[in-house]
Amino acid sequence: MDIKKEDIEKLAHLSRLALTEDEITMYTEQLGDIVNYAQSINELDLKDVPPMTHPMVPENVWREDELKECNLKEGLLKNAPERDDGFFVVPRMIDES
Amino acid sequence: MEDIVKLSIKELSGKLDKKELSSKEVVSAYFEVIDKKEKDVGAFLDIYKEESLKAAESFDSKNGKRKSVFDGVPVAIKDNMNITGKKTTCASKILENYTAPYNATVVEKLKNVGAIIVGKTNLDEFAMGSSCENSALKVTKNPRDLSTVPGGSSGGSAAVVAADMVPVSLGSDTGGSIRQPASFCGVVGFKPTYGRISRYGLVAFASSLDQIGPFGRTVEDAAYLYEIVSGRDSHDSTSADLDPDSVVSTLNDSIKGKTVGVIKELMGEGIDKDVQKELQDAIKVYEKLGANIKEVSLPSFKHALAAYYIIATAEASSNLARYDGVKYGFREKADELLDMYKETRDKGFGAEVKRRIILGTYVLSSGYYDAFYLKAQKVRNLIRQNYDEAFETCDVLLSVTSPTKAFKFGEKMADPLAMYLSDIATIPVNLGGNPAVSFPSKPIEKDLPVGIQLAGKLFDEKSILNFANVYERNLG
Numbered sequence: 025m026d027i028k029k030e031d032i033e034k035l036a037h038l039s040r041l042a043l044t045e046d047e048i049t050m051y052t053e054q055l056g057d058i059v060n061y062a063q064s065i066n067e068l069d070l071k072d073v074p075p076m077t078h079p080m081v082p083e084n085v086w087r088e089d090e091l092k093e094c095n096l097k098e099g100l101l102k103n104a105p106e107r108d109d110g111f112f113v114v115p116r117m118i119d120e121s
Numbered sequence: 122m123e124d125i126v127k128l129s130i131k132e133l134s135g136k137l138d139k140k141e142l143s144s145k146e147v148v149s150a151y152f153e154v155i156d157k158k159e160k161d162v163g164a165f166l167d168i169y170k171e172e173s174l175k176a177a178e179s180f181d182s183k184n185g186k187r188k189s190v191f192d193g194v195p196v197a198i199k200d201n202m203n204i205t206g207k208k209t210t211c212a213s214k215i216l217e218n219y220t221a222p223y224n225a226t227v228v229e230k231l232k233n234v235g236a237i238i239v240g241k242t243n244l245d246e247f248a249m250g251s252s253c254e255n256s257a258l259k260v261t262k263n264p265r266d267l268s269t270v271p272g273g274s275s276g277g278s279a280a281v282v283a284a285d286m287v288p289v290s291l292g293s294d295t296g297g298s299i300r301q302p303a304s305f306c307g308v309v310g311f312k313p314t315y316g317r318i319s320r321y322g323l324v325a326f327a328s329s330l331d332q333i334g335p336f337g338r339t340v341e342d343a344a345y346l347y348e349i350v351s352g353r354d355s356h357d358s359t360s361a362d363l364d365p366d367s368v369v370s371t372l373n374d375s376i377k378g379k380t381v382g383v384i385k386e387l388m389g390e391g392i393d394k395d396v397q398k399e400l401q402d403a404i405k406v407y408e409k410l411g412a413n414i415k416e417v418s419l420p421s422f423k424h425a426l427a428a429y430y431i432i433a434t435a436e437a438s439s440n441l442a443r444y445d446g447v448k449y450g451f452r453e454k455a456d457e458l459l460d461m462y463k464e465t466r467d468k469g470f471g472a473e474v475k476r477r478i479i480l481g482t483y484v485l486s487s488g489y490y491d492a493f494y495l496k497a498q499k500v501r502n503l504i505r506q507n508y509d510e511a512f513e514t515c516d517v518l519l520s521v522t523s524p525t526k527a528f529k530f531g532e533k534m535a536d537p538l539a540m541y542l543s544d545i546a547t548i549p550v551n552l553g554g555n556p557a558v559s560f561p562s563k564p565i566e567k568d569l570p571v572g573i574q575l576a577g578k579l580f581d582e583k584s585i586l587n588f589a590n591v592y593e594r595n596l597g
Contacts, residue, residue: 031483032479035479035482035483035486036463036479038482038486039438039442039466039478039479039482040442040445040459040462040463040466041463041466041467041470041475041478041479042460042463042464042466042467043467043475044467047467047472047475050472051475051476051479054476054537055476055479055480055483057536057537057538058430058480058537058538058541059480059483061426061427061430061538062427062430062431062484062493063427064423064424064427065424065427065428065431065493065496065497065500066492066496067424068424068496068499068500068503070496070499070500070503073499073502073503074499074502075495075498075499075501075502076498076499076501076502076505077329077498078329078359079315079316079329079330079505079552079553079554080315080316080359080361080554084358085358087355096222096223099205099220099222099223100222100448100449102220102222103219103220103222103448103449103450104448104449105446105447105449105450105451105452106452112447112448114447114458114461115455115456115457115458115460115461116456116457116458117457117458117459118457118458118459
């Protein structure tokens with residue numbers, strides 16, 4: 025499984041990273057090495073092995089549907105790079121089409 | 122004149138109880154060490170000196186019984202755990218100025234029992250790394266040899282204990298990030314079973330692997346800290362429905378007639394010769410202590426590293442999607458939203474973090490999910506099955522913690538895979554969810570230390586700490 029430049033560019037877009045040309049070159053090579061190494065798991069016969077999604081048996085943890093106090097609002101807004109009262113301000117979104 | 126900073130937690134606690142020592146004297150003594158050594162070691166990202174001394178004075182002015190063994194005692198925590206009103210940077214530019222609006226549950230527990238948190242320690246950025254070299258904010262050096270790395274990702278938390286700057290500290294461990302630096306710095310580092318300690322307020326890296334755990338100079342010191350922070354937490358749905366654990370009282374139980382399994386796949390090839398020798402010596406110690414030794418094979422371990430770097434990076438790519446410049450953290454200005462996301466993240470994250478996000482995105486992407494992520498989850502199941510089988514005939518499993526001793530700065534930075542191989546012995550433990558402890562193979566001397574690792578059955582922290590403590594006591 026060869027990793028090509030185009031693969032990295034696509035992944036960069038999916039993961040919202042504005043990689044530089046140098047970074048794309050570097051990650052293309054490094055990812056290729058790592059993916060080659062990771063391919064070793066294809067040696068195993070895993071047909072009858074169920075996947076383990078979580079180390080502990082996943083059971084939902086319930087609580088009563090009651091309103092509880094949560095005084096975090098100001099603390100959360102305090103870290104905003106840009107805010108307008110109770111809102112986070114962001115640049116506008118331009119439709120790519 | 123006694124050296125306050127050499128006292129064990131038990132001795133310290135006893136003297137504070139009897140008012141033979143004041144908390145102010147204790148905290149001041151530790152700050153003397155910090156003032157002297159921190160400029161060389163560089164383990165702290167933030168230090169709360171004035172507040173700590175004030176907290177110590179406040180403790181001294183009170184009468185009556187102390188709240189716990191840690192009441193009036195200084196501790197440090199890794200800078201990926203929240204303290205209200207303090208910075209949590211995760212050693213990243215993207216969170217360099219982030220102020221936590223709430224306490225991590227472990228911090229809440231420490232404060233409730235009177236522990237004095239003196240500062241936050243350095244780490245590999247977002248806990249991704251095995252040397253602390255990936256910190257975007259600072260370089261931390263191994264107190265045993267300043268030309269070598271302290272290990273990672275909890276390099277700072279290991280270093281502060283190794284340098285006697287605090288008696289105990291908390292780190293986090295996803296693929297070995299407590300145990301490996303403990304090995305490199307010559308201290309005890311312990312990762313409990315997944316779910317023993319609440320992850321609420323711990324910045325998530327890989328949610329099915331992350332666990333918080335203690336560092337101490339001795340097994341007993343680490344055990345005391347573990348008892349305080351363990352226990353079910355309603356804020357963390359993945360925390361096990363168990364009371365805080367009790368492990369100190371059984372530390373000195375006899376291990377005669379019990380069985381130590383030595384893991385075949387973690388011996389020989391890939392392990393440095395001088396590290397191998399320590400393991401062979403450790404086996405002899407356990408024989409002398411009356412334990413049965415048997416070799417066990419866990420064949421799935423050959424694929425553990427591959428499975429780990431698929432699962433952990435997949436989970437990381439998801440967990441780190443939140444760092445987008447919108448609600449908190451660093452934001453790179455842009456006219457358009459998508460550009461803002463991309464520029465913010467490219468400039469805010471370091472190379473290793475980006476590498477793992479890209480890899481994680483790859484293994485989860487359409488067309489590759491079945492080939493990588495699904496298969497890795499099946500390997501995880503095989504690891505669990507191998508552990509279960511080994512524990513049918515063994516009480517604990519023995520191996521080295523790391524294939525090498527602490528390496529020099531820059532030695533493994535050119536090849537990411539070479540760095541990842543540091544974790545071959547620690548990673549299977551996280552995949553299985555099992556508890557494991559790393560402790561020095563022998564008392565500290567001029568050579569770089571080597572850590573010995575014991576892994577245990579799920580929720581059997583008692584046994585591994587017992588075995589580790591008996592070993593340590595036996596070596597004097």
